[in-house]
Amino acid sequence: MKPAFYEPSVCMCTPDNPNTMGICVTLTEPVNCDALKEAVERLRVRFPYFYVRVKLEGNNLIVVPNDLPVVIRSTWDPILLCSAEANYHLLSFKFEGNRLAAEVSHSITDGAGFLPYFKSVLYYYLSTVTGQEFDPTGIRLIGDEIPEAETGNPFADIDLDASDEPLYQKPPVTDYFRLENPVKDGKRECTAFYLRFPEEQIMQYCKENDGSPNVLFSVLLAKAARRYDPKDERTVSCLISVDMKAQLGKFENYRMFIDTAFVDMPKEQADYDISKACTKARGQLILQAQPENVRYTLKTRKAGYEKMEQMPLQMCADVLKQALGAHRASFCVSYANSRSFGPLDPYIQEVYLLSEPNVTDVMVELSCINHHFFAMFGQPFSSEDFFRAFLAELDDAGIPYDIVRKEPFRLCGVRYDDIEGVNL
Structure with missing residues (x-):
């Protein structure tokens, strides 16, 4: 049986473009490995759709249950999802000291879909290590009935095929601003900077300048680009993630x-001031994120899926590999609403969403908890020149920040050890 269009498209994650995402928290105490393993394994009955492996079935790659334990490693060094070293899972955990991260294939979920699972892991983990009985309101618990809305077709009540073309569609800019992306010894030197901002001041700044956190950061990135290379005449194009x-x-x-x-x-x-630039950027975002635009995008995606399912699997994989690996814009900003982990907040110092800068020169992931915004500033090179230009824009805008750390950006890759007959 062919998977439906809303099921995971495993071919979108390849060794060349792993498309891995994750969540990282800094806790108040060092991570207890045994308690973490217990929490992760107990939750497979509540979140079975994250405990899966890839299987070749006819002309399709599908996900099926995986009874092997999820690999939890006490090192920040990456492993390869879907491989034997990951027990063929599309999910893995890692920890060092009081930092804990979960990494997962973007083919099966996104930030909004993964956060409830991660909150449940922390709920059971912290319940064990602290001995506290936390208020479970808002937490998905073991023993809960898994609702159809969580696992079924999210658009079952929408006639996507009847969706009309929206009044406004924005064509992408093809010749846009690019940063130098040096490659050393044939490898990219991906680097991540982690920043912390006071929530109250960020939100007040957005209110005064007709912005929102994702719009504000896209404008600051654009201004940093002009500071970095004032002679470049090309348009700065920034992607802003939209949760359809x-x-x-x-x-x-x-x-x-x-x-x-x-x-x-x-x-x-x-030369636009930040207020004027935010107004213009926010207008572009609002026009493209209208429900009619989303429905039409889904209609187009569904039609594309139905066309590709007629192709041989290898041809489908090759088409997706080329499309998903293509560079798309100067920068990307994503903001998943993570403002609270409820009663767990006092045990969490920092929270960062993680995503690879594969199709843009810089990827900024925003999150918020405990009255602070946190930003993961990821780039596929090690030079700090553009990052320093971005900090200068923050300084000029009067936005306070702390640089928490800088480190190599090392998310899990992917390798399909038990899939034969198709080159991914």
């Missing part, structure tokens, strides 16, 4: 349905 499920009121489903809006800032707008 949320735009259509489907908040519970775990599947990956992220789209992006293009926010473009031509050279002639370089």
